[in-house]
Amino acid sequence: MPQFPKQYEENMKALLTEEGFCSYAATFEHEYRQGLRVNTLKISPEDFLKRRSDLSLRPVPWCPEGFYFSGETSAFSKHPDYAAGLYYLQEPSAMAPAAILPIEKGDVVLDLCAAPGGKSTYLAAKLGRSGVLFSNDISPSRAKALLKNLELTGTTQAVVISEAPYALSRRFPELFDKILVDAPCSGEGMFHKEPAIMKNWEQYGNEYYAKLQREILESAWQMLKKGGMLLYSTCTFSPMEDEQMVMSFLEAHPDMSLRPIDKVGGMEDGHPEWTDQKDENLRMTARFWPQKLEGQGHFAALFYKSEEGSGLSAAAEKRNAARQKAANPFGLESADQRGAFSSADLKLFEAWCGENLTASWRKILPEGGYLSKIGTSLYYSPVPQGALKGLRVLRCGLLLGELKKDRFEPSQAFAMALKASDVKQTLELPVASGEVQRYLKGETLTGEMKDGWNLVLTGGYPLGWGKAVRGLLKNKYLKGWIQNG
Numbered sequence: 001m002p003q004f005p006k007q008y009e010e011n012m013k014a015l016l017t018e019e020g021f022c023s024y025a026a027t028f029e030h031e032y033r034q035g036l037r038v039n040t041l042k043i044s045p046e047d048f049l050k051r052r053s054d055l056s057l058r059p060v061p062w063c064p065e066g067f068y069f070s071g072e073t074s075a076f077s078k079h080p081d082y083a084a085g086l087y088y089l090q091e092p093s094a095m096a097p098a099a100i101l102p103i104e105k106g107d108v109v110l111d112l113c114a115a116p117g118g119k120s121t122y123l124a125a126k127l128g129r130s131g132v133l134f135s136n137d138i139s140p141s142r143a144k145a146l147l148k149n150l151e152l153t154g155t156t157q158a159v160v161i162s163e164a165p166y167a168l169s170r171r172f173p174e175l176f177d178k179i180l181v182d183a184p185c186s187g188e189g190m191f192h193k194e195p196a197i198m199k200n201w202e203q204y205g206n207e208y209y210a211k212l213q214r215e216i217l218e219s220a221w222q223m224l225k226k227g228g229m230l231l232y233s234t235c236t237f238s239p240m241e242d243e244q245m246v247m248s249f250l251e252a253h254p255d256m257s258l259r260p261i262d263k264v265g266g267m268e269d270g271h272p273e274w275t276d277q278k279d280e281n282l283r284m285t286a287r288f289w290p291q292k293l294e295g296q297g298h299f300a301a302l303f304y305k306s307e308e309g310s311g312l313s314a315a316a317e318k319r320n321a322a323r324q325k326a327a328n329p330f331g332l333e334s335a336d337q338r339g340a341f342s343s344a345d346l347k348l349f350e351a352w353c354g355e356n357l358t359a360s361w362r363k364i365l366p367e368g369g370y371l372s373k374i375g376t377s378l379y380y381s382p383v384p385q386g387a388l389k390g391l392r393v394l395r396c397g398l399l400l401g402e403l404k405k406d407r408f409e410p411s412q413a414f415a416m417a418l419k420a421s422d423v424k425q426t427l428e429l430p431v432a433s434g435e436v437q438r439y440l441k442g443e444t445l446t447g448e449m450k451d452g453w454n455l456v457l458t459g460g461y462p463l464g465w466g467k468a469v470r471g472l473l474k475n476k477y478l479k480g481w482i483q484n485g
Contacts, residue, residue, distance in 0.1 A: 002028050002195060005202050008188070015237065015274070023291040032192045033294045035092035036076060037118075038065045039153045040125045042461060043086050051459065052081070060294075061265025063095040065125070068294060078483065080429075080436050084461040085152045085416055090118045091193065093288045093295030094235070097182055098122035100261055100286075100300055101231040105130040107177040112165055112220055115142035117149030119182055124155035129366040132382040134176070136161045136168060140392065147394050148481070151413040154462075156366055157382045160394040165219035171391065177228050179220050183213045185234035185241050189297020192290065206238045213241060217249050221256065221305075229259070230303040235296065237289075239274035242299040243282050247275045255306040261286040266293030270301070340385075341373035345403050349378060352401075352408040356424055356453045364422050369397065376403050412478035415455060415464045423455040427466060427473065431459045439463060442482040445473040 004012075004025075013021045036057075038045045045065050049057065060066030069076065076082060076089060098119040103109060103126040111120045115137035124133050135150060135158050137143040143162040150158045161168070186209050187197040217232065224230050232249075234241050250256055258281050263269065270285030272278045288298035353361045365380050372378075372385045379385075381397030388396055398417055401410040420426050427449055429436040435445060436458050449468040456463045456477075465476035 002191070002198075004191075005198060008198070008201060012237065015239070020291075024289065027290045028192050031070075032290075032296060033068055033092050034070070034073060035060055035066055035068050035090055035095065036087045037063060037090050037095055037122060038067070038087050039085055039121065040065055041128070041154050042084070048086060051086075060092045060095060062267065063092070063099045065122075066090070066092060066095045066099075068092060080431050080440070080458040080463070081461075083152075083440055083463055083481075083483070084458055085154050086461060088118060088121050088149070088153065090122075091296055093189070093293075093298040094118055095122065096267075096286070096288065096298060097180055097231050097233040097300055098126070100302055101178055101180055102229065103127060103178055107131045108134075108175060110134045110136065110168075110176045110179045110220075110223060112136055112168075112179060112181050112216065113138075113183060115139060115146040117146040119180055120146060120158070121149055121153045121155070123180065124150060124153060124158055127157055129156055131157060133158045134161060134168075135159065136163055136165075138162060138164050140394075143394055151395075151399075151416055152481075154416040154418075156369075156380070156398045156417050159381075159383060159388065159396050161388070162392045162394060165216050167391075169219040169222040172223050174223065174225050176223050177225055179224050179228070179230045180233075181216055181220050181230065182233045183209075183216055183241075185209050185213070185236040186238055187235055188237045189235040189288070189290070189299075193296055206236075206240045209236075210240050210245060213245055214248065217245070218252075221249075221253055224305050226255075226305055226307045228305050230256075230305070231300065232303065233298065233300045235298050237287075237297050237299075239271070242287070242301075243270050243272070243274050243285065246270070246282060246285060246301045247277055247279060249303075250279075251277075255308070256303050257306070258282070258284040259302045259304050260284040261300060261302055268292060270299075341371060341378065341403075345373055345378065346371070348403055348406070348408045349400070352410070352453075356410075358422055358424055364418070365398070372396075373403065377401075378403055378408070410453070410465055412464050412476075412481065415462050418455065418462055420455065420457055420460055420462065423453075425450050425452060425454045426457050427454040427468075428457045428460070429463070436463070437483075439466070439475060439477060440483045442475050442477055442479065444475055446471055447473075449473060 038048045057067035057069055109123055114120045114135040120135040140162045147160045186201050186206050190197055268287045269283040272280050272282040285301040288295055290296055370381045370384050378400045379397050380400055399411045399413045401408055451468050454466045454468055456466050466473040
């Protein structure tokens with residue numbers, strides 16, 4: 001049993017009783033549960049199970065795409081199927097927030113505290129190639145990891161931003177159909193997985209995070225449409241950050257109400273008795289106790305925003321009315337929607353597509369996007385670039401590639417968003433071969449192959465590009481993704 005901070009142990013005993021705390025502490029004597037979530041942008045759970053019949057996988061009750069696995073994580077993180085974006089490694093309880101939030105095709109969705117990307121990649125898969133996903137993290141360095149994970153999974157609809165929530169709320173009042181707030185928290189539920197968090201808890205406690213959570217929820221409320229839904233989650237047991245936070249948010253916003261969460265796999269109701277109000281509606285929230293289910297500690301609450309009234313400022317209401325009148329959710333004039341690319345740029349791109357793709361890029365990429373150019377980079381974006389002016393944007397949609405003086409060169413992200421059937425020339429590397437490992441290490445390959453651009457595959461799924469010349473494949477795998485060791 002670990003040496004818990006004294007105050008933390010006293011807090012937990014007050015919540016669980018002495019006996020309940022002993023059951024909780026006993027979970028630290030065993031390995032924590034590990035999970036993977038199948039990426040349905042590329043493959044169904046059923047087809048993945050057939051493909052990986054060598055694995056012993058068990059379903060995660062609250063996530064149809066999630067599975068428990070045992071063994072070394074490296075066996076999964078270094079497997080070619082991971083490099084092909086067929087699954088994401090994720091702690092099982094952490095799958096729940098995005099699973100609970102009901103996403104519909106075409107939704108405009110915000111993941112407000114998104115890094116490193118586990119929940120965003122799940123939301124992107126639920127959207128498919130429709131709607132828009134804004135994935136935001138206030139930390140630019142963490143947002144870079146978020147970007148890589150989204151590109152690895154092949155999403156085309158993501159806008160990756162690094163802004164403070166209050167800055168986004170000023171820009172996008174009542175824009176989003178669905179918002180996920182997996183809030184920064186004291187992390188009590190992750191002490192088993194990451195014992196170092198205990199020192200962080202001793203330094204900051206719960207009140208520090210409760211203040212942050214209150215501010216973030218306020219910004220999220222401002223950005224949520226009438227009739228929209230907001231999922232609030234933490235990985236802590238603290239009532240101050242869970243039930244009490246939910247209660248204070250409801251009291252401050254009468255237009256918000258709770259919606260029930262189906263309790264499966266050992267999930268429990270929230271506890272009204274841990275608040276001053278003792279509102280029975282708090283039982284609609286969900287708690288994840290590691291001694292009661294196969295997962296780490298978590299909490300989730302699902303909110304609905306009434307379609308009557310908003311409480312926004314008069315200026316924000318005026319902006320919304322103007323946007324709705326223009327039938328454009330981003331309030332842009334038509335001139336702001338044009339990309340900065342020239343007819344010569346478009347000619348280079350379309351020439352490459354004609355030589356290498358099996359159909360027009362307009363048929364392969366999602367409908368309704370915007371082709372645009374920033375510097376020498378060509379993008380296909382779910383929103384006009386003008387909608388994001390002044391924001392710190394890491395990526396707006398799909399990076400197609402680079403426009404050189406006399407040619408277009410496709411990007412790693414473009415490769416990951418394609419299917420084998422979209423490309424004329426492919427090079428298949430067997431999953432168990434040494435060749436596939438050499439490719440992922442950035443090495444040049446030799447063998448029988450057609451000259452020109454090849455989409456490199458393993459088991460039928462893209463890994464990246466290579467350009468062949470007389471039996472030599474120049475490796476175009478993104479340098480920042482190269483596997484070492």
